[in-house]
Each structure stands twice: as structure tokens, then as C-alpha cells.
Amino acid sequence: MRLVGLLNRDKSGMRHISGTMVSESVRTESKESSTTALTVSNLSKIYDSTAGRVIALDKINFSVKKGEFVSIVGPSGSGKSTLLNMIGALDRPTMGNVYINGIDIFSLDDSMIATMRNNLIGFIFQSFNLINRTTVLKNVKLPGTISGMSTGKSHERAMKILEALGIGDKANQKPVNLSGGQQQRVAIARALVNNPTIVLADEPTGNLDTKTGEDVFDMLKTLSHKYRRTIIMVTHNPELAESTDRSISIRDGRIEKDVTN
Amino acid sequence: MNPSDIFSLAYDALVDRKVRTVLTVMMVVLGASLVVVIDGLSAGQAAFLAQQLDSLATNIMYISSGQHSYHGDASSSASLIINSAVVNKIRGLPDVTDVVPEYSGGVTIDSYGNIQHVSVTGMDPTKITDMLPNVQYVEGSTLPAASDRTAVVVGDSIANPPGSTTPFVTVGQTLTLTYTYADSSGKQEQEQRSFIVDAVMKPSGNQRIDNGLIINTDAANQLLHKSGRYDSLMVQTTDDTAISAVQQELTNLYGKSMGIMVPAAFIAVRQQTAEGNAMFVEMIGLIALIVGAVGIVTTLYNSVNERVREIGTMKAIGAQNSSIMALFLVEAAMIGILGASTGLGIGVLGGYAMTSFPSQPAGHGGPGGFGPATQSISSFPPIFLPLDLAKVWLLSVALALMAGIFPAWKASRLSPMVALRRE
Numbered sequence A: 001m002r003l004v005g006l007l008n009r010d011k012s013g014m015r016h017i018s019g020t021m022v023s024e025s026v027r028t029e030s031k032e033s034s035t036t037a038l039t040v041s042n043l044s045k046i047y048d049s050t051a052g053r054v055i056a057l058d059k060i061n062f063s064v065k066k067g068e069f070v071s072i073v074g075p076s077g078s079g080k081s082t083l084l085n086m087i088g089a090l091d092r093p094t095m096g097n098v099y100i101n102g103i104d105i106f107s108l109d110d111s112m113i114a115t116m117r118n119n120l121i122g123f124i125f126q127s128f129n130l131i132n133r134t135t136v137l138k139n140v141k142l143p144g145t146i147s148g149m150s151t152g153k154s155h156e157r158a159m160k161i162l163e164a165l166g167i168g169d170k171a172n173q174k175p176v177n178l179s180g181g182q183q184q185r186v187a188i189a190r191a192l193v194n195n196p197t198i199v200l201a202d203e204p205t206g207n208l209d210t211k212t213g214e215d216v217f218d219m220l221k222t223l224s225h226k227y228r229r230t231i232i233m234v235t236h237n238p239e240l241a242e243s244t245d246r247s248i249s250i251r252d253g254r255i256e257k258d259v260t261n
Numbered sequence B: 001m002n003p004s005d006i007f008s009l010a011y012d013a014l015v016d017r018k019v020r021t022v023l024t025v026m027m028v029v030l031g032a033s034l035v036v037v038i039d040g041l042s043a044g045q046a047a048f049l050a051q052q053l054d055s056l057a058t059n060i061m062y063i064s065s066g067q068h069s070y071h072g073d074a075s076s077s078a079s080l081i082i083n084s085a086v087v088n089k090i091r092g093l094p095d096v097t098d099v100v101p102e103y104s105g106g107v108t109i110d111s112y113g114n115i116q117h118v119s120v121t122g123m124d125p126t127k128i129t130d131m132l133p134n135v136q137y138v139e140g141s142t143l144p145a146a147s148d149r150t151a152v153v154v155g156d157s158i159a160n161p162p163g164s165t166t167p168f169v170t171v172g173q174t175l176t177l178t179y180t181y182a183d184s185s186g187k188q189e190q191e192q193r194s195f196i197v198d199a200v201m202k203p204s205g206n207q208r209i210d211n212g213l214i215i216n217t218d219a220a221n222q223l224l225h226k227s228g229r230y231d232s233l234m235v236q237t238t239d240d241t242a243i244s245a246v247q248q249e250l251t252n253l254y255g256k257s258m259g260i261m262v263p264a265a266f267i268a269v270r271q272q273t274a275e276g277n278a279m280f281v282e283m284i285g286l287i288a289l290i291v292g293a294v295g296i297v298t299t300l301y302n303s304v305n306e307r308v309r310e311i312g313t314m315k316a317i318g319a320q321n322s323s324i325m326a327l328f329l330v331e332a333a334m335i336g337i338l339g340a341s342t343g344l345g346i347g348v349l350g351g352y353a354m355t356s357f358p359s360q361p362a363g364h365g366g367p368g369g370f371g372p373a374t375q376s377i378s379s380f381p382p383i384f385l386p387l388d389l390a391k392v393w394l395l396s397v398a399l400a401l402m403a404g405i406f407p408a409w410k411a412s413r414l415s416p417m418v419a420l421r422r423e
């Protein structure tokens, strides 16, 4: 299928954080880690505020294989978003490490972390977070633009992905004129444009009705199974969670259950 | 991020908030155009005064009866009657090389049916160069002899009235001067005399000369009914260093009954005043520019606050702090460049517009009066030097960029976590 070809072919086009850093980390990679996309090790996050001390994450440990579709579930306030934000390096943990492709991401400085996010991670937000004043196409191209990809190349990639997601005809519209489901597909396209190692989605169906939510979920599932993208998705929907490869349940900042479906 | 991408994103953001962008640009326009206008006008005035100063002899001074004193307390003391006895006495003072008595008054002239009201000076025409060493005459002119009672020398502004394409007076023609006065019973009377235009002066840079006529001393005495009372004396000293000594001597002799004016010193003082005024007004222009810069700070700061989520999202998908910083600095620079360029254009046009309606030159400056004491800055054609314009442009853009620093820095420091904030 088109999307397979696209994602495989573009491996060569992926821009790495830094040649030396990546090759060093590749050299130290073990045999096992070559199939591991992500390792979370003793990860803790404590919020200290005047209101008190919150242990949002308490020594979390797990690994995710390449191509795995993992759902994270748990009651409100259990620490799901905090965990996802740490994996995506949006925030630094209090303790512990996160390895993506064998790279200890928190050993990097802020500038390298930004580059890492740009190259290795695709974010999908609950409320889409599109820039509404500009076109769908410019939104999708943005991660390519940030990475310094040529306009021609980011345009080509963005259009291919938009077409694969069935919204190629919306490329020149403003996101506000699209339905919620279409907007989330634009966000998915944006998350894929730099061909990331891991796609992180925090309640991607949370702002969508059941039917549209299922469509978007199916899209992620196809991405994972047919195109072997690694996806970690936070959801409140137990049915969707059961349809993923693996569900990790969090409660009070700890892993309560880790089931392979 | 490529610079062109940053420019395109910045442009989109500015266009998205059109009204606010335009208002902010206008603040910069206001400041920049104000500074440009003031620079242009004061450069024009400075050039004018410098030219006037240049054309003046430095070793002359004017004496007038107290009535016309520049000290302004005419009524308080008896005024000196300047007659030939006074002239002879002053001639005898040490360091005085010459004394030229002058009559002055206002007359109407009639040239082929056109009437103009002008000032007339009765003096020895051969002494004009004592005051204006560089004065020149148009082709065909001959400077009349001191005794020629029918000759008139015409100033440039009368011969060639500003805004008119045909000369009002030419060499060789006859000019009738009409003096209107009230006789002892209060009845209006007219005295008329005809003169032959012997010479027309080229622009001298001196308003009083350019806007006046010069006729023979005795002819003026009769025409203007002066009965031998001079209005003023031009006193020439050996050189400019002797001026103050002679001035002291005259004050000792006549006290406050006499007004003394040293044209070169007078112009020099005006020059200083003009410079001071220009600096003051320029400060106001600068303040306007700074206010414009504060406007940019406010606009961009608000913009950052409104775009927190967008900035967070950009960072979440990998934008560097430096790129976010650059994005906002480019927005500030664009406002600055647009404002400065428009402001320059408006300032230059405004400068010419303000001076294209000439204010009434003080040409009829009374007897002993010297030059355009009441002229406003906008009476002189503005001068816009490219270097000055470039400076104002750079200053405006630099201020705009500086104004962008704080909002840009704040934007770049936002955590990508703000992208996840619930609405």
C-alpha cells in the first residue's frame, strides 16, 4: 500500500540529532535494544508546590518494542499525562531515565532535546493544537520546516501523508473550517511528517464523538500494524485500550497492571 | 529553521492581527516622521542662518533711536534724535571707519498697474557692500552714484516675487513710489516720486535687503518726510574686534536713548537659539519613537500571551528556543522596518508640505530692524540629507528590535508543557 512505501522509503530522509551522538549511542546499544524503541527506567516525578508535594510518578519501569501499540489507562490524576510528557521530554523527571533508540534523552541539553523531539517523536494532542491562522498544509509541514527540511521535500511528504489519511483535498484550507475528526487527522499527519520513532498521543479521541474517535483510533491502529510505527496512547476508553497490543494501567503514579491483549 | 521560514511565519502572525499590527506600525511611523520633519526643518533653518551669517560683514553695527531699540523699553526713556550732528560725532570716535545714515519707511510701488507694498531704505547705495560684501547684481545693473537722486536699487524678492514666473520689476524701468502719511490735521496725504531702476540685486541671503528698495539718502528724506531725522546708522569699525569697544563708547555717550544691534552677533545668537530649539523638539521626536517602541513591547507581549499554546506546540514538535526568539524578533523588526520606512516618506513629504505655505516673511521689518526676527522654523525649505534619513531609519528599526527583545525572550522561555494546557 501507498503508506507503507512512503514510510519505508523515507527512512533515508530522516534527519538525525547529530551524527556522532547517534553513532555513539548505536555502538553502545545491546542486541536486545535494537528491537526496543523505548525504555523507561526508575522514572519518578515529584511536584513540589505550596499546596503540597505530589508524587505524580513513582519509579516507573517498562520497555516498548519497535512497532508496538501501547495504551496507558488509569483513573484521572493517576499520572498518565505526566508519564507521556516525560517520554516526550516535554518536562524533565525528578529521577530516572528514558531511553529512546538507546539514547538517554535527559542526558541531552535543552537544544538537543528539542532536536530529538523534532526527529524521533510525533505528538498528537487531545485538542489538536493546530495553528488556525495558517493552512492545513503549512501545519503539517511545520515539523519539517523546523528540522530544516527543504520546502519541496516537506511539501511532498505532507501531501502524501494527507492523501493517505484521506484529507488531501483539505490541504489549502484553514484547520478551523474542518471537523474535529479531520483536524485530528491533520494533527496525525503533522506527527508523522518527520517519520518519528515513537508517536505519543494523549487522549487523541478525547475531544471527538464515539464514531469519529473510532475512525481516528483505527487510523492509529493501521499505522502501528501495517506500517510498524511505535505508538503510545493515553485513553480513558477501555474498549479502545483493549484493541491495542498492550495496556499499562497506572494508579497513583505506579504501574498497577501491564497486560498484553 | 530556515530564515525564509521564520520570515514567513512572522509575516503570517502579523497579518493575522492586522488592526493591531497597523496601529503599532503607526506608532513607529509617528515617531520616525516627527524626527525626520524636525531634522529636515532645522537643517534647512541652520543652512539659511549660516548663509545669512556668511553674507554679513562682521565689522558693522546698527544704531537706531531708542524708539526702535531692540531692548524693547522704548517708552521708558527719551529717544535719541539722530541727525547729522550725531553722525559726525560718531564718525569721530576711535576705531570707527565709516557711518552710513539711513532713512527707512514703507511705500507702495506701482509697476505696470501692479501694486506692491514694500519697505524702502534711503542710504548711499555705494555702501551696500560695507554690510553685504558678497552682494551681486543682475545683468545690466549699474550701481548708482551716491548723489543720484532718481535711482533705485531693487531687492531680489521684489523684482522676482516668490511664486511668480514673471519679474515684477526689471532694470531700466521707471518705478513710482508712493508714500502715504497723515498731515498735522490728520488728513491722509500722498507723496509721489518716480525713480529709474538702475540695479536689481541677486538673492543676498538677507531678508531686509531682498525685500526692500534702496534710494538716495536725500530723496528718501523728502519722500518720507523725515526732516533730516535719520532712522538708523550703519557704523563700520576697523574690524570685528573693535565692535564691543565702539558699542561701549556709544552706550556711554547715549545710554538707553539709542538701540544698538550687531547683525553678525544677532544672527549668531539666533543660530544658537535655533539649535537649542531643534534639539528640544528633536527630543520630543525621540520620545515619540520611544513611545512607539513601548507600543511594540506591549503588542508583542500580548501576542506572546495569546500565542502561548501555539508557541508550546511549536516547541513540543521541536522548535529551538532560538527559533522562537528569532520569530518574535523578526516580527518586531518587520513592524520597525515598515514603520520607519513609512515614517521617512511621510516625514519628507510633511517637511515640504509644511514649508510650501510660506509664512509672511518679516520683510517690512521696520527702520533699523534687521532680518526675520519673527520667522518660524517652517519658513525655510527643509533639507533632508540621506545620511540623516538613514540614521533615523536605523534608529527606529534598532528601537523596534530592542522592543522585541523582552517579548521574544519570554516566548523562547515558555515550557513546551503549555501546549497541553486545557482550554
Ligand SMILES: Nc1ncnc2c1ncn2[C@@H]1O[C@H](COP(=O)(O)OP(=O)(O)OP(=O)(O)O)[C@@H](O)[C@H]1O
Residues within 6 Å of the ligand: A047, A048, A049, A054, A055, A056, A074, A075, A076, A077, A078, A079, A080, A081, A082, A083
Ligand atoms: N504542573 C503540576 N504541578 C503540580 N502538580 C501537578 C502538575 N501536573 C500534574 N500534577 C499532579 O500530578 C498528578 C498526575 O497528573 P496527570 O495530569 O499526569 O494525571 P492524568 O492521569 O493525566 O489525569 P487525567 O486523566 O485527568 O488527564 C495529579 O495529581 C496532578 O494534580
Ligand SMILES: [Mg+2]
Residues within 6 Å of the ligand: A080, A081, A082
Ligand atoms: Mg491527562
